[in-house]
Amino acid sequence: MSDTQDPPQDESSADKPENALEGEYDPREVEPEWQDQWVADKTYAYDGDADTRFTIDTPPPTVSGNLHMGHLYQFTLQDFVARFHRMRDDTVYFPFGYDDNGIASERLTERELGIRHQDYPRREFQEKCRDVCTQFEDEFTEDVQSLAISVDWDNTYKTIAPDVQRVSQLSFLDLYEQGREYRQRAPTIWCPDCETAISQVEQEDKDKHTKFNDIAFDLVETGEGPADEDATFTISTTRPELLPACVAVFVHPEDDDNQHLVGGTARVPIFEQEVPIIADERVDMETGSGIVMCCTFGDQNDIEWYQAHDLPLRLAIDESATMTDLAGDYEGMHTTEAREAIIEDLREEGSLLESRDHDHTVQVHERCEEEVEYLVTEQWYIELLDKKEEYIEAGRQMEWFPEKMATRYEHWIEGLEWDWCISRQRDSGIPIPVWYCDDCGEPVMAEREQLPVDPLSDDPPVDSCPECGHDSLTPEEDVFDTWATSSLTPLVNAGWDWDADSESFTMELPELYPFDLRPQGHDIISFWLFHTVVKCYEHTGEVPFENVMINGMVLDENREAMSKSKGNVIPPSEVLEKFPVDATRYWAAGTSIGDDFPYKEGDLEAGERLLQKLWNASRLVDQLTPAERPAEPDDLASVDEWLLAELDATIESVTAKFEAYEFSKARNELRSFFWNTFCDDYLEIAKQRLSDGTAASTEFTLLQAHRTFLQLFAPFLPHITEELWDRVYDEDGSIHTTDWPTSGGYDADLEAGETAMEVVSALRRYKTENGLPLNADLDHVEVFGHVAGFEDAVAEAMHVAQLDTYDEAPDITTEVSGIDLDYSLVGPEFGSEVGAIDAAIEDGDYDIDDDELHVAGVTLTDEMFTVEESRTYSGEGEMTETESAVVVVR
Numbered sequence: 001m002s003d004t005q006d007p008p009q010d011e012s013s014a015d016k017p018e019n020a021l022e023g024e025y026d027p028r029e030v031e032p033e034w035q036d037q038w039v040a041d042k043t044y045a046y047d048g049d050a051d052t053r054f055t056i057d058t059p060p061p062t063v064s065g066n067l068h069m070g071h072l073y074q075f076t077l078q079d080f081v082a083r084f085h086r087m088r089d090d091t092v093y094f095p096f097g098y099d100d101n102g103i104a105s106e107r108l109t110e111r112e113l114g115i116r117h118q119d120y121p122r123r124e125f126q127e128k129c130r131d132v133c134t135q136f137e138d139e140f141t142e143d144v145q146s147l148a149i150s151v152d153w154d155n156t157y158k159t160i161a162p163d164v165q166r167v168s169q170l171s172f173l174d175l176y177e178q179g180r181e182y183r184q185r186a187p188t189i190w191c192p193d194c195e196t197a198i199s200q201v202e203q204e205d206k207d208k209h210t211k212f213n214d215i216a217f218d219l220v221e222t223g224e225g226p227a228d229e230d231a232t233f234t235i236s237t238t239r240p241e242l243l244p245a246c247v248a249v250f251v252h253p254e255d256d257d258n259q260h261l262v263g264g265t266a267r268v269p270i271f272e273q274e275v276p277i278i279a280d281e282r283v284d285m286e287t288g289s290g291i292v293m294c295c296t297f298g299d300q301n302d303i304e305w306y307q308a309h310d311l312p313l314r315l316a317i318d319e320s321a322t323m324t325d326l327a328g329d330y331e332g333m334h335t336t337e338a339r340e341a342i343i344e345d346l347r348e349e350g351s352l353l354e355s356r357d358h359d360h361t362v363q364v365h366e367r368c369e370e371e372v373e374y375l376v377t378e379q380w381y382i383e384l385l386d387k388k389e390e391y392i393e394a395g396r397q398m399e400w401f402p403e404k405m406a407t408r409y410e411h412w413i414e415g416l417e418w419d420w421c422i423s424r425q426r427d428s429g430i431p432i433p434v435w436y437c438d439d440c441g442e443p444v445m446a447e448r449e450q451l452p453v454d455p456l457s458d459d460p461p462v463d464s465c466p467e468c469g470h471d472s473l474t475p476e477e478d479v480f481d482t483w484a485t486s487s488l489t490p491l492v493n494a495g496w497d498w499d500a501d502s503e504s505f506t507m508e509l510p511e512l513y514p515f516d517l518r519p520q521g522h523d524i525i526s527f528w529l530f531h532t533v534v535k536c537y538e539h540t541g542e543v544p545f546e547n548v549m550i551n552g553m554v555l556d557e558n559r560e561a562m563s564k565s566k567g568n569v570i571p572p573s574e575v576l577e578k579f580p581v582d583a584t585r586y587w588a589a590g591t592s593i594g595d596d597f598p599y600k601e602g603d604l605e606a607g608e609r610l611l612q613k614l615w616n617a618s619r620l621v622d623q624l625t626p627a628e629r630p631a632e633p634d635d636l637a638s639v640d641e642w643l644l645a646e647l648d649a650t651i652e653s654v655t656a657k658f659e660a661y662e663f664s665k666a667r668n669e670l671r672s673f674f675w676n677t678f679c680d681d682y683l684e685i686a687k688q689r690l691s692d693g694t695a696a697s698t699e700f701t702l703l704q705a706h707r708t709f710l711q712l713f714a715p716f717l718p719h720i721t722e723e724l725w726d727r728v729y730d731e732d733g734s735i736h737t738t739d740w741p742t743s744g745g746y747d748a749d750l751e752a753g754e755t756a757m758e759v760v761s762a763l764r765r766y767k768t769e770n771g772l773p774l775n776a777d778l779d780h781v782e783v784f785g786h787v788a789g790f791e792d793a794v795a796e797a798m799h800v801a802q803l804d805t806y807d808e809a810p811d812i813t814t815e816v817s818g819i820d821l822d823y824s825l826v827g828p829e830f831g832s833e834v835g836a837i838d839a840a841i842e843d844g845d846y847d848i849d850d851d852e853l854h855v856a857g858v859t860l861t862d863e864m865f866t867v868e869e870s871r872t873y874s875g876e877g878e879m880t881e882t883e884s885a886v887v888v889v890r
Contacts, residue, residue, distance in 0.1 A: 021615075021618060021619045021622045021724070021727055021728065024615070025611065025612065025615040025720065025723075027580035027581070027582065027583075027611065027719065027720070028580075030719055030720070030723050031148070031580060031581050031582070031719045032146075034148075034718070034719050034722050034723065035145055035146060035148060035719075038148075038150070038734070038736075039145060039153060041734075042152075042154070043150070043734050043736060043737065044082075044086065044092070044094065044150040044151065044152050044736075045152050045154060046091055046092065046093045046094070046152045046154075046155060047090065047091040048091075048509065048511070050089075050090035050091035051090050052089045052090045052091075053089060053090060053091045053092065053093060053511065053512075054081075054082075054085035054086075054088075054089045054091075054092045054093070054516050054517070055092075055093040055512045055513075055515040055516045055517070056078065056081065056082060056092065056093065056094050056095075056515065056516065056517045056518075056519065057489055057490050057493065057515040057517065057518045057519075057532075057544065057545055058078060058094065058095055058096060058097065058151075058489075058519065059074075059097075059489075059519070059520045059521075059524070059528060060096075060097030060098055060099040060157070060159060060486055060489060061098065061099065061140070062099045062104045062105075062482075063098050063099065063100040063104065063105050063108060063133045063136050063137060063140070064104040064105070064107070064108050066136075066139070066140075066143075066571070067140060067143040067144075067571075067572050067573075068562070068569065068571065068572065069554040069562060069569075069570055069571075069572055069575070069599060070521070070553060070554050070562075071143075071144075071572070072147060072554075072572045072575075072584065072588070073551065073554050073588050074519070074520075074521060074551055075144060075147060075149045076147065076149070076584070076585050076588040076589075077519060077549070077551050077588060077593065077663065078094075078149070078519045079147075079148070079149045079150055079585075079715070080589065080658070080663050080715045080716065081517060081519065081549070081658075081661070082094040082150050082151075083150055083714060083715035083718065083736060084658045084715045084740070085516075086150065086736060086737065087711065087714065087715075087736065087737070087738060087739060087740040088655075088739075088740040092150075092152075093152070093155065093493070093512055094150060094151055094152055094155075095151065095152060095155035095156060095157065095493055096141075096144065096149075096151040096152075096153065096155070096156045096157075097156065097157045097158065097159065097489060097492075098133070098137050098140070098156075098157075098158045098159065099159045099482060099485075099486050100129075100130075100133040100137065100158050100159055100160050101159050101160040101428055101429045101430055101479075101480075101482055101485065102424070102426065102428065102429050102479075102481070102482030103194055103196065103424070103426060103482070104482070105129050105132075105133050105160075105428055106125075106129060106426060106427065106428045107194075107368070108132060108133070108136070109125075109128050109129045109132040109133075109428070112132050113128060113132065115128070117426075117427050117428075120427075122427045122456065123457075125427045125428065126427060126428050129427075129428040130160070133158075133160070137158070141153075143572070146576070146581065147572075147581060147584075147585075148581055148582075148585070148718045148719060150718070150736065155493070157492055157493070159430075159482065159485045159486055160428075160429075160430070162452050163492075164430075164485065164488075164492055165430045165431075165451070165452035165485075166451045166452045166497070167485075167488055167491060167492050167496060167497070168430045168452075168480060168484065168485040168488060169430065169431075169432075169433045169446065169451045169452055169453070170448065170451060170496075170497070170498055170505075171484075171488055171491075171535060171539065172422075172432065172433065172480070172484075173433065173445055173446070173448060173451075174505070174538075174539060175382060175535075175538060175539075176445060178538065179383075180382055180383050180538055181380060181381065181382055181383070181422075182380075182381055182383065183378065183379070183380050183381075183443065184378070184379065184381060185376060185377065185378040186376065186377075186379070187296075187297050187303045187306070187374050187375070187376055188374070188375055188376070188377045188379050188421060189202075189203065189363075189372050189374060189418070189421070190319065190372060190373045190374065190375040190377065191365040191368065191370055191372055191373075192319065192320055192321030192335075192370060192371075192372075192373055193321075193365065193368045193370035194365060194368055194370070194426070195319050195320055195425060196424045196425040196426050197377060197379050197421050197423060197424060197425065198365055198372070198421070198424075198481075199418070199420055199421045199422075199481060199483070200416065200417065200418045200420075202365060202366050202527075203363045203364065203365065203366065203372060204363070204364060204366045205361045205362075205363065205364075206361065206362055206363075206364045206369060206371075207361055208361070208362045208371070209357065209358075210238045210358055211238065211343070211355045211356065211357065211358060212236055212237075212238055212288065212355070212356050212357075212358035213236065213237055213238070213240055213343060213346075213352060213354070213355045214234050214235075214236050214288075214289070214352070214353040214354040214355075214356075215234065215235050215236075215237065215240065215243075215269060215346060215351055215352060215353065216232040216233070216234055216269065216350075216351045216352075216353055217232060217233055217234070217235055217249065217266045217267065217268065217269060217293075218231070218232055218266065218267040218269070219231040219232055219233055219261065219264065219266055220264065220265040220266060220267050220274055221264040221265045222260050222261060222263070222264040223259075223260060223261065223262050223263030223264050223277075224260065224263075227264065233258070233261060233266070233289070233291055234289045234291070234353060235249070235288070235289060235291050235292065235293050236287070236288025236289050237288070237293065238358060239295075239298055239339070240339055240342045240343055240346065241316075241317075241323070241327075241330075241335050241338040241339040241342055242293075242295035242298050242316065242317075243268055243269065243270060243271055243293075243295075243342060244268075244271045244273075244314065244316040244323075244326050244327045244328065244330070245295040245296050245297075245298075245314045245315065245316035245317070245326070246268045246271075246273065246275055246293045246294065246295045246314070247275055247294055247295065247296055247306070247311045247312050247313075247314055248275050248276050248277070248278055248293070248294040248305065248309065248311050249261075249266050249275055249276070249277045249278070249291060249292070249293050249294070250277075250278055250279070250280045250282075250283050250291070250292045250293075250294055250305065251277060251278070251279055251280075251283060251290075251291055252279070252280070252281060252283040252285050252290065253279045253280075253281055254281075254285075255283070255285055255290055255291075258290065258291060259279075261277045261291070262277055262278065262279045263277065264276075264277045265277060268293075269346060269349065269351040270342065270345055270346065270349070270351070271328065273314075275293075278305075278309060280305060280308075280309075282301055282304065282305070294306065294311065295314070295316075296311070296312075296313050296314050296315065296376075297373075297374035297375070297376075298374065299374065300374075300417060302374065303374060313376060314326055315375070315376060317335055317373055317375070318375075319375060319377075319425075321334055321335045321336075321373060322334055322335075323335065323338045330342065335373075343355065379421050379422075379423045379478075380421070380422050380423040380432060380478070381419040381420060381421055381422065382419060382420040382422055382484075382534070383419050384416060384418075384419050384420050384534065385416060385417075385418075385419055388413050388414065388416060391413050391530070391533060391534060391537070392409075392410050392413050392414075394533050394537050394543050395409045395410060395413075395533065395543075397543050398543055398545060398546060398547065398548050399546060399547045399548070400547075400548050400550070401547065401548065401549045401550065401593060401594075401660065401661040402550065402592070402593060402594040404594065405522060405525065405548070405550040405594055408522065408525050409525050409529065409530065412525060412526040412530060413530065420484075420531070420534070421481070422480055422481045422484040423478040423479070423480070423481070424478060424479050424480065424481050425477075425478055426479055427479075428479070429479025429480055429481075429482065430452070430479055430480045430484075430485055431452075431453065431454045431455055431456065431476065431479055431480075432455070432476045432478050432479065432480060433445065433446035433450075433451065433452075433453050433455065433476075434446070434455060434475075434476040435455055435460040435473040435474060435475050435476065436473065436474050436476065437465035437467065437468060437470050437472075437473060438470060438472040438473065438474055439465065439468055439470035439472070440465060440467055440468040440470065442465050442466070442467035442468065444460055444461070444462060444465065444466065444473060445461075446458075446460075446461055447461045448498045448500070449500060455475030455476050455477075456475050456477065460473050460475075483527055483528065483531050484531070484535075486528060487528065487531035487532040487534070487535045487536075488532070488535055488536070489532065490512075490513060490514070490515050490532065490536055490544040490545065491507075491513070491535075491536060491539065491540075491544075493509070493512060493515075494507045494508070494509050494510065494512045494513040495507050495508025495509050496513075496539070505539065513540070513544070514536075514542060514543060514544050514545050514546055515544060515545040515546070516545065516546055516547060517545060517546070517547045517548075517549060518532070518544070518545040518547070518548050518549070519548075519549040519550075519551070520548075520549075520550060520551070521550070521551050521552070521553065522550045522551070522552060522553075522594060523553065525550065529548065532544055549593060549661050550593065550594050551593050551594065552591070552593070552594050552595045552596040552597060553596045554596075554597065554598075554599055555596055555597060555598045555599065556568040556570070556598060556599060557598050557599065557600060558598070559596075559598050561596075562599075570599055572584075575604070578601075578604075579604045579605075579607070579608060580607075580608060580611060580719070581719060582607065582611055582716075582717040582718070582719050582720055583604045583605075583607035583608045583611065584604060584607070585607070585716055585717065585718075586603070586604070586606065586607025586610060586667070586716060586717065587599075587603040587604045587607055589663040589664055589666075589667040589716055590603050590664055590667070591664055592662070592664055593661055593662075593663065610671060610675075610717075611717065611720050613674075613675060613679065614674070614709075614713065614717070614720060614724070615720065615724070617674075617678070617679050617683065617706075618706065618710075618724050618728060620683065620687075621683075621702050621703070621706045621728075622728055624686065624687065624690050624699070624702060625699050625702050625703050626699060629703055629729075630696055630699050630700045630703070631700070632700050632704075633696045633697050633700060635697070636697045636700075636701070636746075637689075637695070637697040637698065637793070638748065638753075638789045638790055638792075638793065639682070639685055639753065639756070639790055639793035640697045640698055640700070640701035641746050641747070641748045642748040642749070642750065642752075642753030642756075642790070643677075643678070643682045643701055643705060643753075644701055644704060644705070644744060644746040644748075645746040645747060645748035645750060645753075646673070646677060646748075646750060646753065646754075647673075647704075647705055647708055647744075647746075648743040648744055648745070648746050649750070650669065650670065650673045650712075651708065651712070651741045651742065651743055652743055653669060654666045654669060654670055654712055655740070657669070658715070663716075667716055670709075670712055670713065670716075674709055674713075677757070678705060678709070680761070681757040681760060681761065682705075682757075683702075684760070684764070684797060685760065685793055685796070685797040686698050686701070686702055688796055688797045689793075689796060689797075704744075706728070707729070708741045710724055710725055710735060711735060711738060711740065711741050712741060714735050714736055718736060721735055722734060722735050722736065749788065749789060751786060751884075752786050752787050752788050752789055752790055753790055754884070755785050755786055755787050755790075755882070755884040755885050756787040756790035756793060756794050758785075758882035758883060758884055758885055759783055759785070759787060759794050759882065759885055759887055760794055760797050760798060761882070762880045762881075762882050762885075762887045763778070763781065763794075763798040763800075763887065763889070764798070765880070766878070766880060766887075766889055767798075775799055776799065777799045777800075777801060778798060778799060778800045778801065778889060779801050779802065779890065780800075780801065780802045780804070780877075780889075780890040781794075781795075781798075781800045781802070781803050781804070781887065781888065781889055781890070782803075782804045782805075782806065782810075782877070782887070782888040782890065783803065783804070783805045783806070783885055783886075783887055783888075784805075784806045784807075784808070784809055784810045784885060784886040784887075784888070785805075785807075785882075785884050785885025785886065786807065786884070786885075787805055787885070788805070791803050791805055809886065810873060810875060810879070810886050810888065811873070811874050811875060812871050812872065812873055812874070812879075812886070813871070813872045813874060814869050814870075814871050814872075815869065815870050815871075815872065816848070816867055816868070816869055817868045817869060817870040818841075818867075818868040819841045819846070819853065819865055819866070819867060819868065820865065820866040820868060821837070821838075821841075821860075821864065821865050822863065822864050822865065822866075825863060825864045826860065826864050826865075829864070830858060833856060833857075833858060836856040836857075837855050837856045837858065837860075839856070840855045840856040841855060848867065853865050873886075873888065875888065876888075876890050877889050877890035
């Protein structure tokens with residue numbers, strides 16, 4: 001309100017320190033200065049000798065481009081936690097990492113340099129990746145620091161760094177020795193664009209428009225014998241390019257119309273191979289003709305049929321989605337080109353019965369959105385499917401915020417169909433530390449002492465194969481999936497390593513593990529969180545963190561996900577050009593964790609207004625109080641003790657909400673108490689109490705409340721609170737390393753105090769409505785309500801000569817002043833009678849009986865109308881009402 005915009009001069013201001021508050025708050029000048037100061041002073045350094053600590057397993061962002069709004073939001077949520085616990089506990093371990101190995105980094109390098117990885121020797125391309133990633137990481141670090149994220153920059157890591165490579169390769173060796181890893185030539189989910197195997201978790205659904213093609217297959221034999229010469233049946237498919245890979249036809253056992261086909265054979269059009277017709281209950285009778293071809297491989301069903309029925313293998317598509325020699329005339333064509341050519345040839349020979357538009361969902365690689373293939377390749381796997389229940393139980397040992405996200409974790413595990421494929425056919429990544437015997441194929445593992453190693457450039461640990469004695473070994477060329485490394489972040493940060501002397505795994509910082517918190521987005525529960533649980537659980541026998549905080553995604557104003565293709569991405573730099581960093585942090589605290597929410601500038605504008613309010617209120621407190629902080633007096637005035645008791649309640653409530661990661665509730669409660677209770681109510685009373693002379697009780701209360709507010713706001717608004725703390729209190733050290741406020745044990749009648757504040761507001765409103773200055777005298781005021789103990793505070797604040805209070809209600813007459821109808825209900829129900837109903841209500845010709853309105857010969861139920869009432873005071877004076885009291889000015 002206006003009273004806090006221009007603080008009056010006070011004699012006590014002459015004794016203020018030189019850096020006391022002057023002028024307006026300029027966040028553009030203040031915020032960068034504090035960001036640099038915090039880094040230079042190592043304000044957020046982790047103290048390993050502290051008695052208590054809070055540890056955060058932060059997600060290393062993928063080095064694939066610039067900072068986006070999702071980063072800003074996610075990092076800020078993590079920072080709320082770090083700042084709160086740094087003040088509440090002794091120290092916080094809050095590291096920062098970069099996930100800079102794997103496909104994302106390769107594609108970034110190719111895009112930035114305009115090159116293809118295939119055109120360079122492996123080592124040369126890797127160096128280019130390192131250079132590009134370093135450039136982006138430096139920029140990213142500056143961006144993160146500009147958001148006031150309180151990271152300890154001495155505890156940073158890169159997933160391609162030698163020490164992290166060692167941990168990743170140690171993990172591989174340990175799981176192999178446990179029997180949890182295996183190498184197998186088998187059907188693999190394959191991305192033709194990235195030319196690498198991927199895991200089940202790296203797939204996502206994509207809607208695709210295509211053609212459903214009805215194709216006639218020649219029936220060679222039925223289950224009962226040779227078929228008629230011109231006998232055919234129809235198969236519907238969206239992928240005719242798989243015809244050369246067709247190895248069987250399937251019919252559902254309950255498909256009575258086609259049971260005669262089972263046991264027979266069919267001839268594949270164009271390619272002419274004859275294939276068996278088999279019954280299997282996995283056939284979807286509702287799709288297409290209900291008869292399905294099995295090709296090696298088109299989808300997961302094909303793989304299951306291939307394994308269950310011991311079918312032959314026909315590989316018609318290679319690693320780059322190019323047709324192989326098995327495709328005959330179509331060899332060398334890309335699958336999409338071959339599809340069109342095969343459809344045309346089917347049409348010419350009369351085998352294409354119909355081609356119609358069809359929309360369906362396909363699986364694509366989440367990195368490039370290329371439709372995946374299923375190829376037979378040799379890959380390394382971590383076994384998962386045999387321990388699904390164990391991993392679900394591990395998830396139940398952790399506390400989930402919000403709780404509903406635990407269900408997503410469990411559903412993902414329940415739906416797993418593949419073990420985890422961890423090998424990738426890429427250039428940039430952590431090498432798999434294996435060599436293979438050229439004679440017997442036996443894998444030879446690196447020694448732990450060697451790690452990290454690159455089999456392409458380092459010698460194997462033996463001169464000959466331990467299994468057969470052959471002296472020629474071939475190095476592994478594949479690298480790890482990036483998630484196989486980033487899933488180890490708790491162990492990386494805790495310094496997990498092999499100790500040769502004790503022949504056991506140890507941790508350099510065992511006090512960190514398990515971590516207190518894993519914060520992350522809901523989009524990578526299946527990627528990062530699940531894989532971290534798997535790896536750490538297998539290596540340590542316990543879950544890697546005690547609590548999980550899952551955040552949602554930032555949407556555009558139409559509640560659509562932001563994406564470059566839609567053109568609706570809002571870069572943080574654009575936001576920060578218009579708004580202070582603290583305002584964006586206020587916005588980030590505006591929704592419940594786990595929920596997706598739209599970006600709205602109105603929320604940032606509200607944050608900017610709060611900064612101004614906090615600055616102006618602080619200036620006023622600074623002007624009203626002495627330079628030296630007064631000691632707490634023996635006797636506090638009732639209104640002062642009430643304010644401190646309310647503050648105690650707020651401290652306890654806000655603390656509980658921080659502990660439960662309910663940042664939006666904590667922010668809103670804190671803002672409401674500061675803006676309404678402190679500024680609008682108490683600060684006005686304090687000004688009046690101090691205007692006639694000093695009042696030690698009020699001076700102490702003002703400063704105690706102000707210091708506490710700054711500390712409570714500090715996790716949300718780190719810049720302005722640090723600036724105010726530095727200027728007003730001129731103390732050594734940062735506000736962010738002070739102790740979190742605790743209850744002072746103040747006792748007051750909170751209900752009476754709140755009612756008294758309502759009365760002050762009502763009298764202030766009365767003066768405004770009647771054109772009176774706020775310091776105008778009022779001769780006589782009667783208050784009907786519980787304000788015991790606060791009478792003097794009300795009278796003093798509002799210049800009331802005589803204030804009488806009563807517990808009982810005054811003589812007030814309540815009358816019905818009108819009836820509002822809900823015409824959306826009344827209209828359809830009574831039609832042409834609505835006019836007569838309105839007229840009767842206007843004439844007062846109606847009766848209200850309980851919840852029913854009887855009017856114009858009809859009866860309206862309670863949801864169809866609302867009764868408007870007027871209340872009239874029959875005594876002397878002008879009455880106004882609050883939520884808890886009636887106030888009469890006489």
